[in-house]
Amino acid sequence: MSARSLTRREILVATAAAGAVGLLPGTLNAAATSSSIRPFTVNIPLEEIDELRRRIMATRWPDQETVADRSQGVQLARLQEIVRYWGTKYDWRKAEARLNALPQFMTEIDGIDIHFLHIRSKHTNALPLIMTHGWPGSVFELLQTVGPLTDPTQHGGRPEDAFDLVLPSMPGYGFSGKPRGVGWNPDRIASAWAELMQRLGYDHYVAQGGDWGAPVSSAMARKAPTGLLGIHINLPATIPADVAAVLAA
Known part of the structure; x- marks a missing residue:
């Protein structure tokens, strides 16, 4: 196993903890209607946080690796260090406040609640941009882009570089609803994102993922919804044929 793949694995281990927000219930500020956009605030009860920490610290560990390097994967001591951090030191309230400092919303699309952040730029004619997070991550991985993209003049850019940002949580991730059946493949999520952008009143926009x-962003390009001007992707995922068949079911 290469050093590069090991680094990727460690990143996934750490990022997976960010996905633990899906284990914690959020608080809705308004009752839902079929197409309404409702403000959303994260407010996790302390007992839920304590219970998550208890479960993290109750991890049953495998035996230590039989080599002195990382050729067998992430070393046990390193993994235990990461888990101890998430179980005892991670400040969820700080993360919660970081989310709540930005405009968050919820809306029902295709029978499921979609959580998203919607940050409008102060610059006129900002280009709308919908960004899709990865697996097993969340919108947390995109938060550092908010300042540079919505207010580029504060980061060495020009007003014409500005974007209005839409950062949705994919179904089953973060605070979005959990699918109750199969079929939420990239094409279906792409259709939901197109509906979301239309619902927000954007008649032209770009997508990134x-x-x-x-x-998901590639599927948006294939489906060519009205108003989509272009896409940008990084770390493109290669889906084996058997997995693709399952996703399409």
């Missing part, structure tokens, strides 16, 4: 967000 990385990792699992890449096939």
Whole structure:
């Protein structure tokens, strides 16, 4: 196993903890109607956080690796260090406040609640941009882009570089609803994103996605919804034929 793939694995281990937000219930501020856009605030009860920490610290560990390097994968000591951090040191309230400092919303599309951040630029004529996170991540991985993309003049850019950002949580991730059946493949998510952008009043926009967000953005390009001007992808995911068949079911 190469050093590069090991680094990727360690990133996934750490990122998976960010996906733990899906284990914690959020708080809706308004009752839902079929196409309404409702404000959303994250407010996790302390007992839920304590229970998650208890489960993290109750991890049953495998035996230590039989080699002195990482050729067998992430070393046990390193993994235990990461888990101890998430179980005892990670400040969820700080993360919660970081999310709540940005405009968050919820809307039902295709029978499922979709959580998303919608940050409008102060610059006129900002180009709308919908960005899709990866697996097993969340919108947290995109938060550092908010400042440079919505307010480029504060980061060495020009007003014409500005974007209005839409950052949705994919179905089953973060605070979005969990699918109750099969079929939520990249094409279906792409259709939901097109509906979301239309619902927000954008008649033209661009899309970006990385990792699992890449096939979603690619599907948007294939489906060519009205108003989509172009896409940008990074870390494109290669889906084996058997997996693709399952996703399409």
